[in-house]
Each structure stands twice: as C-alpha cells, then as structure tokens.
Amino acid sequence: MLRKIYRKANSGVIFALAAGLLTTPIAQAQSPYEDEWSRGFKHYASQLGDSALAQSILNYASQHERLLQQHGYIGRVLPIPAIEQVAPGVFFVKGALMWGTLENFGLNNNITAVELESGIFVYNTGSNPAVAYSFHQKLQRHTSMPIKWLAIENYQSHANLGASYWMDVGVRNLYSEQAAADFWQTRGFDRAVQRVSEYGPLLIQPVRNVADRYTRFEDRLIINEGSGDEVHLVNFGGGHTPTMTGAFIPSKNILFTGDLGFVERLPGLLHGSSYSEWLASFERMVDYVTTHSSDLDNLLVIPGHGGATNLTELTRQTYDYFKDLEAVVKQAIANGVARQDLAQHVAMPDYQDRPMYSQLFLRNALSVFDEITTGQVSDPTLADE
Ligand SMILES: [Zn+2]
Structure with a gap:
C-alpha cells in the first residue's frame, strides 16, 4: 500500500514533467514521505529549463523519498518504554x-x-x-x-x-x-x-x-x-x-x-473539562x-x-480524587475564600506525592471553583495532555 501511494505520487511528478508543465509547481504531487530536502529539489527542478537535468534531479528526490520510506518513518525504533x-x-x-x-x-x-x-x-x-x-x-x-x-x-x-x-x-x-x-x-x-x-x-x-x-x-x-x-x-x-x-x-x-481513568499521576482538568461531568x-x-x-x-x-x-484502585485514584477536590473547594467557598486566594486553601496532602500534583492541583481547584460558582467550564478550546 505504501509503495503504491509512493509510486502514484512519483508518476504524477514524471507525468507533469513529460507534459512540459515545468513552470507549475511539480511538488504538488504529494508523497507521504516528502520532506524539506525533496521539496527543495523538486522546486529546483521546476525552475530549470533543462528537462534532462530536471529529470535527474527528480530521480534523486524520489530515491531520497524511497529511502525515507524504507527506513520506516524516522529510521529506527525509538527507545519508548518496553512492552x-x-x-x-x-x-x-x-x-x-x-x-x-x-x-x-x-x-x-x-x-x-x-x-x-x-x-x-x-x-x-x-x-x-x-x-x-x-x-x-x-x-x-x-x-x-x-x-x-x-x-x-x-x-x-x-x-x-x-x-x-x-x-x-x-x-x-x-x-x-x-x-x-x-x-x-x-x-x-x-x-x-x-x-x-x-x-x-x-x-x-x-x-x-x-x-x-x-x-x-x-x-x-x-x-x-x-x-x-x-x-x-x-x-x-x-x-x-x-x-x-x-x-x-x-x-x-x-x-x-x-x-476517564488516571492512576499514579494526578488527573487534569483542561480547558473545556468538567469535573461534574467526569464524575457522571x-x-x-x-x-x-x-x-x-x-x-x-x-x-x-x-x-x-x-x-x-483494577476497578477499585482506579475509582480511588480518579473518582475519589474529584470527590475530595470538590469537598475541599466547596468548603473554601463556604468559608468565603476568594478565587485569587484559593491556592492557600486547597492543599491536598494525601495526593501531593502523585506525579503532576504541583502542576495541576491549583488549576484543577480553580476549574472546580469556576464550575461551582458560575456553572460554566472554561473555554472549550482544548489543551492537550
Ligand atoms: Zn490523556
């Protein structure tokens, strides 16, 4: 399949060349393996008036793309964690x-x-x-x-x-x-x-x-x-x-x-996240x-x-965390704590050893605070995490 896509892309280039379309951007024919290097060569070929030289440059670019393909994306298996x-x-x-x-x-x-x-x-x-x-x-x-x-x-x-x-x-x-x-x-x-x-x-x-x-x-x-x-x-x-x-x-x-399930690290409320929906x-x-x-x-x-x-541990680490967070934030609201002072009132020592705690504990608390006080979740423009 890969090879087919690749050949199709390159036959498009060669067809364009044969049809004398050198003044149009040849690189329009897209190969999934085209990179800056081959794009540069194709552009260079498209500027040439010499079709024989242009063809040899395009051959060079297509060989380069074939190598990229054979080497499998970035060329070797990344040292990601073991299976x-x-x-x-x-x-x-x-x-x-x-x-x-x-x-x-x-x-x-x-x-x-x-x-x-x-x-x-x-x-x-x-x-x-x-x-x-x-x-x-x-x-x-x-x-x-x-x-x-x-x-x-x-x-x-x-x-x-x-x-x-x-x-x-x-x-x-x-x-x-x-x-x-x-x-x-x-x-x-x-x-x-x-x-x-x-x-x-x-x-x-x-x-x-x-x-x-x-x-x-x-x-x-x-x-x-x-x-x-x-x-x-x-x-x-x-x-x-x-x-x-x-x-x-x-x-x-x-x-x-x-x-919906996080263990070990702390779950995160992103833009557009809702803790109450999460619980439901x-x-x-x-x-x-x-x-x-x-x-x-x-x-x-x-x-x-x-x-x-397992389900018990998952529930403890995700569902119970949000229940505990909700209780802490509701208590702060009941005590009249203002949004800008929340950081001093929502420490959750039972959770602070979990990875991402320091990055997320306040952000999560603010998100819960906003949802409780305004009924709104923040801009649903998604951040990635
Ligand atoms: Zn995720």
Whole structure:
C-alpha cells in the first residue's frame, strides 16, 4: 500500500514533467514521505529549463523519498518504554506520567494491543507516527497476528496523531466517536501538528490527517458482536474532553477507560473539562462494566494514564480524587475564600506525592471553583495532555 501511494505520487511528478508543465509547481504531487530536502529539489527542478537535468534531479528526490520510506518513518525504533504483557495476549506500553516532550517522544499516554480470536485490537493510535511505528515494531516480536481494529479514545493528539501510520500499514478499521472525529478532522490535527513541530518535527514528518477515514459512532458501537472478536466501544460521556470512547472486551474481561481513568499521576482538568461531568461519566462506565462483565472482581482496567490496574484502585485514584477536590473547594467557598486566594486553601496532602500534583492541583481547584460558582467550564478550546 505504501509503495503504491509512493509510486502514484512519483508518476504524477514524471507525468507533469513529460507534459512540459515545468513552470507549475511539480511538488504538488504529494508523497507521504516528502520532506524539506525533496521539496527543495523538486522546486529546483521546476525552475530549470533543462528537462534532462530536471529529470535527474527528480530521480534523486524520489530515491531520497524511497529511502525515507524504507527506513520506516524516522529510521529506527525509538527507545519508548518496553512492552509489558499485563495479561495473556495483552501488550501494553505505558506513557510518561507528564505532558508530551521530545524526551518522551510525545508518548505520554498508554498504547495497548489485545489478541482476539482472529486479529489484534489496538487502543489508541500512539502520539505520533514515529511512536506508532516503534510500538508496532516492538509488538511484532511478541505476536504475528494481524492488527485489524483500532479505537481512538478522544479529541487529543495522543489518541489520534499516529492514525496515518496505521492506515499506511493497511489497518482500515479505525473507530472514533463522531464529535471527537469531527473536531480532529477540522481543527485538532492542524493544531497538534503545529505543537509537535515545535519540539519534535521528525516525529511527525510523514503524518497526514486521515480522520475522513475513521468509522464514526455516537453512543455505542459493537465490533463483531457474538464472535470471539467482540469489542464494545462506548461513549461514556464528557469530563476530561467533551466525549470519551471507552472499550470493553467481554472475552478478555478488560476495560479501557480512556481519559476517564488516571492512576499514579494526578488527573487534569483542561480547558473545556468538567469535573461534574467526569464524575457522571465515570459512574456510567462503572454501571456498564457492572452490567456486562461476568467477573467484576477480576476486571483488568487499562487507564488512559498510568499502569494497568483494577476497578477499585482506579475509582480511588480518579473518582475519589474529584470527590475530595470538590469537598475541599466547596468548603473554601463556604468559608468565603476568594478565587485569587484559593491556592492557600486547597492543599491536598494525601495526593501531593502523585506525579503532576504541583502542576495541576491549583488549576484543577480553580476549574472546580469556576464550575461551582458560575456553572460554566472554561473555554472549550482544548489543551492537550
Ligand atoms: Zn490523556
């Protein structure tokens, strides 16, 4: 497939050349592997009046693009964290417990692959094509099953930005909730590319917006119902982002919480997050698995951030945190504490050893304060985390 796209792109270049269209920008023919280097050569070729020389320069550019392709995105497997097999046939890479940086290759959330009866289900695309490629390379040392289905948890880049890699390697079933997919297609992608370009342009060099290829749903979609490949994709509702796609796999008794579930690091209320919606969505998620899991005590829970866990621990670290935060902020409001003085009144010592506490404790408290006092959440322009 890759090769086909690549050939098509280059035959476009050659056709343009043969048709004597050298005065128009030849580089319009897009290869997913075009970079500044080959764009420069194509532009140079387009300025030349000498078609033989132009052709040799274009050959050089196309060889360069072929090499980029053969070397697999950025050329070698990134030293992302090792794959942990957290249950039989469940391959998990844990993202950094902070925001995306060059040092963690933007990988700050989890990617998981699950062997089902006839293929592999992957939850989250990876935070960029280079991370997706690296995860795939590592995964192939553990399993030879084909990857057939891929679910995208929400609006964020760490859920979406690896999608074009999976399309390139032939995965066609990428699922996302409707509003999240619309957001990503029209605004999220461009914004994410801009942000990652600032710290790691190589990580996204081959990236494309493929959201028009996502299979969309609103409330729930069951993949291959009644088979050993059954996966329930459920929009449990907003909280962290305005909607959130969780996944429940009956045959494996696994719940993917997406960003309704954080363990280890502190959860974050971003622009547009709502703690009260988060609590309600979390309750819907617990209701869902309580109804659908045949063995709730042994349910394996893969949170959006932090290591694999169980429902009790997840509830303690996410749901109970927001309940405690709500109580602390409500007490401060009852005591007449002003918004600008909140920092002195909302310390939560039980939580301060958790990663991201110092970055988020006040921001979260302010978000809860605003939601309680005004009923509003802040500008829904999404920040990424
Ligand atoms: Zn996240």
